[in-house]
Amino acid sequence: MSAKLSLKTLLFHLPILLLLFFAACKNDDLEMVKENENIRAGADFIKNNYQLSLFSAAIEKAGMYDQLNGAGPFTFLAPSDAAFNAMGILRASDFDKMNRDSLKSLVQRHVLNRRVILQDIPVNGVDVRYATLAGTQVYTSLASNFRGDPTQVINNLFYDGAFVERKDVQLTNGSLQLLNKVMKYDSGTVQDWLKKQPQYSIFVAGLKKFGLWDKLATPGPFTVFAPTNAALTTGGITAAVMDALVPSAYNGNRLFGGYILEGKHFFISDVQVFSAFGSETAYLKELENDTWCTQLSVTQANDQSLRYALRLKKARTGFSYTTSSGGNTSMVTVDYLTDNGVVHSSTGVIAKLADARK
Amino acid sequence: MSLLRRQHLGFYIIALLLITGCSKVDYVKVDSPAYLRVFNNLNYEKTLDSKDQEIPFLAMLIDPVMDKDGMPVSTKILGDFLDQRAPYAPPYPSHIGNSTTVNNPEYPGKEDVLVAPVLNGFDLSSWAQIPSGKHRIVFLFRPKNTVPFFELESRLKTKVLIDTTLVLDEKEVYTLNVLQKDYQTKKNGILLRHENFYKLPLSDSLVYVNFYNLSSKGYWEADYTGKGANIGNKGALGDGIRDRMNVFYTLYRKSSTESSLSNYFGKYLGELKRNTGEPDVSPYYSFPLFADPLSDGIHTDIWQRLDLLAPGMDPSSKPYTGIQKETDNNWAPISCFANGTLPLDIIRGDENYVLLPNMIVNIHSGVYKSRSFATVNTIEIVNGKAYLTTIQRKYAAPIYK
Numbered sequence: 001m002s003a004k005l006s007l008k009t010l011l012f013h014l015p016i017l018l019l020l021f022f023a024a025c026k027n028d029d030l031e032m033v034k035e036n037e038n039i040r041a042g043a044d045f046i047k048n049n050y051q052l053s054l055f056s057a058a059i060e061k062a063g064m065y066d067q068l069n070g071a072g073p074f075t076f077l078a079p080s081d082a083a084f085n086a087m088g089i090l091r092a093s094d095f096d097k098m099n100r101d102s103l104k105s106l107v108q109r110h111v112l113n114r115r116v117i118l119q120d121i122p123v124n125g126v127d128v129r130y131a132t133l134a135g136t137q138v139y140t141s142l143a144s145n146f147r148g149d150p151t152q153v154i155n156n157l158f159y160d161g162a163f164v165e166r167k168d169v170q171l172t173n174g175s176l177q178l179l180n181k182v183m184k185y186d187s188g189t190v191q192d193w194l195k196k197q198p199q200y201s202i203f204v205a206g207l208k209k210f211g212l213w214d215k216l217a218t219p220g221p222f223t224v225f226a227p228t229n230a231a232l233t234t235g236g237i238t239a240a241v242m243d244a245l246v247p248s249a250y251n252g253n254r255l256f257g258g259y260i261l262e263g264k265h266f267f268i269s270d271v272q273v274f275s276a277f278g279s280e281t282a283y284l285k286e287l288e289n290d291t292w293c294t295q296l297s298v299t300q301a302n303d304q305s306l307r308y309a310l311r312l313k314k315a316r317t318g319f320s321y322t323t324s325s326g327g328n329t330s331m332v333t334v335d336y337l338t339d340n341g342v343v344h345s346s347t348g349v350i351a352k353l354a355d356a357r358k
Numbered sequence: 359m360s361l362l363r364r365q366h367l368g369f370y371i372i373a374l375l376l377i378t379g380c381s382k383v384d385y386v387k388v389d390s391p392a393y394l395r396v397f398n399n400l401n402y403e404k405t406l407d408s409k410d411q412e413i414p415f416l417a418m419l420i421d422p423v424m425d426k427d428g429m430p431v432s433t434k435i436l437g438d439f440l441d442q443r444a445p446y447a448p449p450y451p452s453h454i455g456n457s458t459t460v461n462n463p464e465y466p467g468k469e470d471v472l473v474a475p476v477l478n479g480f481d482l483s484s485w486a487q488i489p490s491g492k493h494r495i496v497f498l499f500r501p502k503n504t505v506p507f508f509e510l511e512s513r514l515k516t517k518v519l520i521d522t523t524l525v526l527d528e529k530e531v532y533t534l535n536v537l538q539k540d541y542q543t544k545k546n547g548i549l550l551r552h553e554n555f556y557k558l559p560l561s562d563s564l565v566y567v568n569f570y571n572l573s574s575k576g577y578w579e580a581d582y583t584g585k586g587a588n589i590g591n592k593g594a595l596g597d598g599i600r601d602r603m604n605v606f607y608t609l610y611r612k613s614s615t616e617s618s619l620s621n622y623f624g625k626y627l628g629e630l631k632r633n634t635g636e637p638d639v640s641p642y643y644s645f646p647l648f649a650d651p652l653s654d655g656i657h658t659d660i661w662q663r664l665d666l667l668a669p670g671m672d673p674s675s676k677p678y679t680g681i682q683k684e685t686d687n688n689w690a691p692i693s694c695f696a697n698g699t700l701p702l703d704i705i706r707g708d709e710n711y712v713l714l715p716n717m718i719v720n721i722h723s724g725v726y727k728s729r730s731f732a733t734v735n736t737i738e739i740v741n742g743k744a745y746l747t748t749i750q751r752k753y754a755a756p757i758y759k
Contacts, residue, residue: 126409148589221410265410274406278589283406284581316581 057092072173108134143276161267161335210252222341235349392526403586624673
């Protein structure tokens with residue numbers, strides 16, 4: 001009875017035993033999920049990218065290759081080769097002309113000490129600040145949607161006024177954002193910055209003459225549209241004219257005050273970002289104790305580069321302007337960030353002597 | 359033996375119950391309370407001009423303790439994460455169950471505090487109990503994040519918006535508004551209003567409403583795009599209204615502006631003056647709850663349209679059309695319809711209104727699935743935005759059959 005039962009049990013379990021028997025065979029061709037080995041660490045990725053050869057050269061010359069291949073996480077705000085070319089850096093050897101510490105600081109200022117991708121940045125966030133490896137901060141502005149309509153997504157992203165052409169490239173040690181220009185920063189005030197640049201000497205002399213110079217050393221912030229010496233000379237204000245100028249005969253606010261926006265911290269891209277929030281395409285600000293206004297407007301070219309125009313308007317409403325206008329079509333000589341504001345170079349003047357004569 | 363064990367077990371259970379059953383419950387109690395509700399009226403739009411200003415995201419400290427450097431270290435009452443107020447301040451604290459953020463559109467709002475009782479029939483659960491007497495009250499700017507105020511870095515706890523004292527009387531109802539007094543100089547202030555609706559002999563068959571214009575000085579004169587008047591659905595009100603306006607109302611049936619009630623078209627309610635300095639309570643105006651002759655006396659679906667018009671104009675003679683958003687600050691319509699988010703049936707030429715919820719509360723009460731209740735309302739106009747505060751009476755609980 002018992003033996004019969006065990007045989008019956010054996011027969012009953014036979015299919016399972018057979019299954020186990022065949023399954024026990026060694027199977028070398030079994031496909032396993034393999035981790036993708038194609039993803040590279042940040043510095044490697046940049047080195048292997050033809051669009052980023054100059055940034056890669058900068059990393060190597062700054063001696064940061066190994067650090068940036070390390071664990072991170074990092075966010076690489078990598079300017080494209082075109083961005084370096086626009087600054088006059090055409091080949092890797094051009095970096096040799098730079099001080100190595102400045103170069104290192106430049107690279108460090110383009111790397112965040114955390115991983116930031118688009119969805120980490122607050123929707124429609126303006127001036128969101130992230131720390132860089134250099135200990136400085138970058139100002140991040142994102143226009144998420146058009147006119148506040150969540151269905152119209154645009155996601156225009158700028159770091160320190162530089163447009164992000166390609167977002168969220170994933171790396172093993174962080175992410176990469178491709179910038180269309182190199183972010184500029186100098187420690188010190190707007191005043192310090194202007195003092196160091198000889199091409200603004202007439203402008204600086206004018207600010208000093210009309211009592212507008214000292215405030216540029218205060219906390220501010222200030223946005224300054226600095227006309228170059230060439231621009232002022234073309235506008236009839238040469239160094240000699242400036243020396244001979246009698247301040248009491250002119251309205252200094254109209255002659256030079258219009259280039260300064262007090263209490264404002266504007267990158268050129270900010271006008272573009274805010275035009276997406278409302279229909280504000282130009283910014284108007286009255287001069288101090290005056291009805292004349294500074295008008296800042298920005299247009300975007302097909303290649304996403306921004307150009308600004310600055311004009312002096314004789315009243316908030318209407319269309320009465322001075323005859324000359326400032327601005328800059330190049331995105332290289334704008335968005336100079338300092339500790340108390342931003343400076344933009346202007347290739348024209350907004351007021352000639354005749355406009356400001358009392 | 360087993361009997362003994364059972365007895366032991368019984369003893370242990372009783373002992374356990376006795377030990378755990380006795381715990382002292384300390385009920386939170388506020389002695390001689392006053393009732394306070396706080397709104398942050400510092401609304402703003404994201405414009406280039408406002409970009410570099412401090413964001414009015416506030417922390418309210420009542421009777422704070424400061425160290426020798428003036429740094430707040432603790433406070434008796436804290437109203438943290440005080441955000442811009444919502445367009446609708448409902449008659450009960452509904453925000454707490456309806457959102458996932460810490461941002462508080464009013465105080466007490468989402469705060470877990472003792473609230474006021476039913477006073478003369480009015481449900482005051484949106485008012486917090488505060489000890490009566492003299493208080494130091496400080497509003498501070500705080501960064502827009504989810505870190506509680508006292509855990510912030512020291513440098514972020516020093517931006518004082520206003521530091522003042524106020525006196526609250528026992529069992530009185532107050533509404534405190536944080537507001538901007540001057541649009542050009544950006545001077546801020548507070549306005550404490552001693553409410554009186556619970557002392558007035560208000561009928562429960564009339565809907566009451568009063569108006570305040572808490573706009574800052576110079577808002578309506580400021581530049582249209584510069585103040586962000588075109589951003590959001592602010593209609594003609596976005597540009598601001600003049601300092602003195604008249605209010606007219608019209609009652610409509612159905613969800614369109616086609617079918618006004620013939621006796622309630624363009625009727626004059628009263629005057630509205632801009633006021634950020636005097637804490638006076640504006641007079642309450644009323645209209646009948648069952649103004650619609652077709653209603654059954656239980657439920658009504660009428661809704662309200664308010665026209666704010668400059669003196670000299672009335673709803674039928676105004677020289678503007680309903681598609682104009684720029685009306686020279688002379689006309690701003692407000693529609694109180696449904697829950698304040700549903701758009702009205704689209705009618706050509708009627709687009710420049712601001713939408714707020716209906717002043718009449720419709721809810722299941724008693725055996726009636728939808729029963730209409732009259733309320734007491736306050737409409738506040740602040741710099742191009744309109745806010746509705748509704749106060750309702752206690753109503754009978756629903757009976758489900």
